[in-house]
Amino acid sequence: MTSPLLKTPAAGATATVRVPGTSANLGPGFDSLGLAVTLYDTLRITILAAPVLEFDLSGEGVEELPRDASHLVVKTMDLAWQRLGYTRGGLRVAAENVLPHGRGLGSSASAIVAAIMAANALVAPEDRKDRAWILQLASELEGHPDNVAPAIFGAVAVSWQEGAGYSSAKVSPSVSVVPVVAIPDVELKTERARGMLPATVPHADAAANSGRAALLMHALTADPSKLLAGTRDYLHQDYRAEAMPESAALVARLREEGHAAFISGAGPTVMVLANGGDEADAIVRRITELGGTGPDSSPKAAGHGVSWRVLRLQVDLEGAKVEVHQ
Incomplete structure (x- = not known):
């Protein structure tokens, strides 16, 4: 029974939210740096008069997703509404999933951000x-802000936690920075990747990583020729390599050839930050030679039983967008 102290959203209202995919860490920026890219999930929520829950799901991973109140979008909206003094009535959830699940491109962050913004x-x-409140709740649910912040604000997000609060600064990268992904x-699973990290790291590694993260911000905004050096990581990628040997091998190969490759988020997607369109095209060609395919072709077998889908993207500069229709 609905509490008389809680409101319900108006029946007939619809909110459509489009959220970009994200890549966290960017090499040395563990749990603090993220980048929004031009791959988008779209969520459309309609408030129904009858107390029912309907789903219309399409795209990536839909066969495995629940169609009840345990769905991540519904759980997140329920919590957001609770914090806002509301409760759920009837709901239709329509989702177009473009972001692949479990690949390190922020699919769960996208769902959480879309659900909170819709609610x-x-x-x-x-x-x-405001969006600062959305950042707090989304970071709380994700456990860290590195994916949700760029999903909300776009561009490059530099995020941090102080006490129980989360903050993020939006940084616009150079127009020369072109992301390429090999999926x-x-x-x-992120949980498995996180479980491989040690509780402590050597002081020398922490110091080296700090220097590379600072260099990366300079490379992203002022001198993309430093992207290769700026994306060198000492904190997490080597520890996780055993769980994704093909991804680790691809990163090593591309970096040996002078390209700023790293593991996207917790993996296993590989992202490369190119300095200009010519290098981006060269990277696409190179990964294709190594067993990848373009966006419109069927995957072919790559070495060690892994196939790669290669996409040349752009940096999304605006973040999540929401429209409401009554």
């Missing part, structure tokens, strides 16, 4: 919160 947009105008046909 926030569907309450009365006087009850809506393997295998998944890696």
Whole structure:
């Protein structure tokens, strides 16, 4: 029974949210740096008069997703509405999933951000919160802000935690920075990847990583010729290599050839930050030679049983967008 103290969103209202995919860490920026890219999941939420829950799911991973209140979008919206003083009535969830699941491109962050933004947009105008509030709740649910911040704000996000609060600064990269991704046909659960990290690291590694993260920000904004050096990581990739040997091998090969390759998020997708369109095209050709395919072709077998889908993308500069229709 609905509590009389809680409001319900108005029946008939619809919110559509488009959220970019993201790549976290960018090499040395473990749990603190993220980049939004031009791959988008779209969520459309309609408030129904009848107390039912309907789903219309398409795209990546839909066969495995629940179609009940345990769906991540519904759980997240329920929590967001609770924080806003609302409760769920009838709901239709329509989702177009473009981001591959379990690949390190922020699919769970996208779902969480889309759900919170939809829930926030569907309450009365006087009850809506700003994007800083959305960042807090999304980071709380994700456990860290590195993916959710660029999904919300776009561009490059530099994020940090102080006490129980999360903050993020938006940084616009040079127009010369072109992201290229190689998405393997295998998944890696973030929990497994995180479980491979040591509790402590040598002081020398921490110091080296700090220097590379600082250099990366200079490379991203002022001198993309330093991207290769700036994306060198000492904190997480080597420890996780055993869980994704093909990805680690591809990163090593591309870096040996002078390209700024790293593991995207917890993996196993490989991202390369190219300095200009010519290098981006060369990277696409090179990964294709090594067993990858372009966006419109069927995957062919790569070495060691892994196939790669290669995409030349752009940096998304705007972040999540929401529209409300009454």
